[in-house]
Amino acid sequence: MNPKLATLSGSINVELSNRVREIEANGEKVLKLQTGEPDFETPKAIIESAHQAMMSGSTHYCASSGVSELKEVIAKKLTSQNKIASFKENVLVSHGAVHAFYLVSQSILAEKDEVIIISPYWMPYKSCVELAGATPVVIDSSSHHFALPLDEIEQAITSKTKAIIINSPNNPSGVIYDKEALTQLIEISKKHGIYIISDEVYEDICFSKEHHSVAALTDDNERIVSIFSLSKGYAMTGWRIGYIHASTELISTFNKLAQYTVTSICHFTQIAAITALTSSEAANEKQAMKNEYSHRRGSILAHIKGTWLEEKLVVPQGAFYCLIDVSSFTGDSAEFARKLLSEYKVCFTPGEAFGLIDTPHIRMTFATDLNTIVKALDILITVGG
């Protein structure tokens, strides 16, 4: 077996999901607050467009970097919405953001490179870095209220540092990085000649702050790779479609690997993605989903007023998660999540799954119905009270 696979950590999420299934198989109900995907259906206009595309023969192999028409639509969207001056040659369509990370890490990293990752982080960052033979250097942002820890980042840079991965709006903290902090990060990356890999998959779900694409904040963005997805904003997790913006040289390198790993992205999914990015129906539904997340967020904040959670829950600026500091009750977030599941039949994701070890937290999704959310909050209020 490839020894690199042995370095991939087994997931606590899988363990908890298996346990949830066992409990449900025994006829008991579980409040599930651990999932990382929208609880809405994909907008109808997108589904109809895929159906039509299938019926009219878009069911074959196509260009490995994505069909030209979709790449043009994406380049226009990046230019007008994200303010990243973009052409279709700067775009590669990927099998979701997770595949984008694989392509980027395998293309730009080599053995012995170091990559700075900010904890809490989405676990595949670390796995992709390790699979490329490079070393993740993790910086904990919890003492900075999950903002970009710029001083620590600069201190962690060595001659081996190749890249830094950032994620804003952030899963799991919900923090959106300030424009000023991103601008300073660009300065640091230029000074040391390192790449910024920016995960912006939650760009459509912002509440109290504007999202800024880091690649838009400099004219010289050759070393910035930006990763986007239709999964979260359009409730399209199962369609597996995302895209990368980067320099034309990097895009052609990513494309070489894409040819050998996926051949091409499903053609009718790409046609549906054009509909997602251009139709007013899809845009309206995306807005309606965002409004519902915003409503749930408001209800959560109202419900926890005056309880211990008011102090310990990180108010999300974006995405659809609440991160909760449980360090007053436990030194081990996984143990705490196991206990909540076995004793109270409520499932959260432990912070350990995001590399948050020193300050135990749990993550609660609000991409689920308000009734479930309120019941789960009441359990937490009781447990902590």
Ligand SMILES: Cc1ncc(COP(=O)(O)O)c(C=O)c1O
């Ligand atoms: C921060 C972050 N990036 C990327 C992804 C994956 O996106 P995709 O479904 O496009 O692979 C997720 C999914 O949970 C995520 O939370």
